[in-house]
């Protein structure tokens with residue numbers, strides 16, 4: 001899918017680079033896949049060359065390309081929902097140069113052979129880089145630790161049992177200790193299953209009204225609190241997946257203020273939707289952890305803005321109509337994310353909930369730090385990994401590159417879209433807006 005471009009010049013574009021606090025109108029020059037120059041007027045000379053492709057960037061923005069810590073690409077095993085090729089195509093369209101793939105595939109990515117197969121398939125496909133996340137426990141059963149050295153050697157950048165929680169404190173302790181020896185972050189799906197048995201949505205007034213069994217916030221908070229204590233005791237790197245509750249935010253803020261090795265991510269849907277979205281029993285709104293209340297959304301936005309929550313991660317979780325066109329209680333949890341981040345979240349930036357620089361940081365440098373990746377950069381000589389955004393472009397959620405359609409945003413219209421993505425020095429998504 002990648003397209004090489006010998007010389008690309010984006011002129012008069014707003015360049016936002018949170019790493020260097022750059023926010024200015026400038027030209028971006030990419031030569032042979034590498035950043036050749038960034039600065040006001042930098043694109044004048046190369047533009048004279050006939051080889052150059054020149055894009056008029058007026059009114060548009062260039063940000064470092066995005067890094068997703070949390071996507072379910074469903075290969076191997078559930079390719080009818082998504083596969084590595086369609087998942088990476090969706091990522092490219094969303095502005096991502098790097099995608100971490102969760103291990104709850106079939107079979108689970110709990111051994112070297114599975115990790116290697118995923119890496120090999122992603123290389124064949126090309127486009128954004130895929131970084132596998134290995135399981136914490138064999139079969140994600142919560143008992144026996146995986147051979148993390150093998151997983152890391154095969155390319156895993158973190159371990160997680162995402163989809164289920166590591167319920168045993170003893171196993172979690174050993175996981176943090178063991179992963180620490182390989183400098184791998186341990187990503188927890190924080191859910192005390194003894195409190196969420198049969199739960200369909202957030203526990204509150206809306207679940208009572210709808211007659212659906214609730215998933216109380218405290219099920220998340222208990223695990224985050226316990227794990228923070230374990231991270232402190234072991235010195236292991238702990239990362240909380242898809243934070244959804246105000247209590248978890250409070251615990252994380254306190255942990256960070258004490259300098260503990262703790263990081264966290266939040267999804268676009270938890271930043272935008274509440275449990276009211278479930279009224280009408282739309283299965284597209286069934287997700288784990290569930291959509292919570294306005295006070296949680298407010299706490300999550302504040303935590304993202306002030307850095308208590310480090311990163312935005314999509315939790316891209318494709319499901320087919322088989323798993324979604326059914327009764328609410330039967331539906332599988334999860335929603336799409338990779339293609340929608342810019343359209344659905346730009347209103348938060350416009351509304352002043354966070355700055356554009358923080359938005360860029362939460363999608364690029366911050367997640368890179370969690371997995372020890374060299375972040376996409378505008379430094380001269382760096383491999384070009386950037387996203388060009390037209391903040392005025394109309395975007396209707398339809399005709400996605402993903403194989404699935406499970407998003408509550410389906411059919412909705414937004415303002416703001418990715419028009420070009422570069423990953424690993426190549427153009428991997430291009431709306432074809434050449435001037």
Ligand code: DOR
Nearest residue numbers: 072163287288317333334
């Ligand atoms: O809603 C969710 N869907 N949450 C998870 O943790 C797993 C995911 C999936 O794999 O579908």
